[in-house]
Amino acid sequence: MPSIQRRAFVGTVGSVAAAGLAGCLVGFGGTPTTIDVYVTNEDDTTHTVDVVVEFGEETLLDEQFVVDPDEQQEAAFSNPEETGDATVTASVQNGESTDRELPAGRGSGLSTVTVEVGEDGSVETWAAVR
Structure with missing residues (x-):
């Protein structure tokens, strides 16, 4: 079971990071x-x-x-x-x-x-x- 929890954790962190950066990408160019x-x-x-x-x-x-x-x-x-x-x-x-x-x-x-x-x-x- 630990590998399933780890996958869920990594997937959640990755989704949150991608969502957080989505609004910032425009900021790099202006x-x-x-x-x-x-x-x-x-x-x-x-x-x-x-x-x-x-x-x-x-x-x-x-x-x-x-x-x-x-x-x-x-x-x-x-x-x-x-x-x-x-x-x-x-x-x-x-x-x-x-x-x-x-x-x-x-x-x-x-x-x-x-x-x-x-x-x-x-x-x-x-x-x-x-």
């Missing part, structure tokens, strides 16, 4: 062509969140999310070929909003954008850059 956006709600009430991502004169994302408590929703936008600053505007129906300038473009290292509604209904935006 920034991904698609940027994931995560909208989370840490408050105890449902919120409607508008998210707009602009790059110069171009709107890369303009979506409205209805996010239940402790829920996360996802969207994505195409990362521009040229490098520059993108403006992420996130606003909640209660009037809270935030604007954040983030590096964007294929050479920027941008990989994800997160918009979070806090426990008090406030909204924050941040990004992961490789």
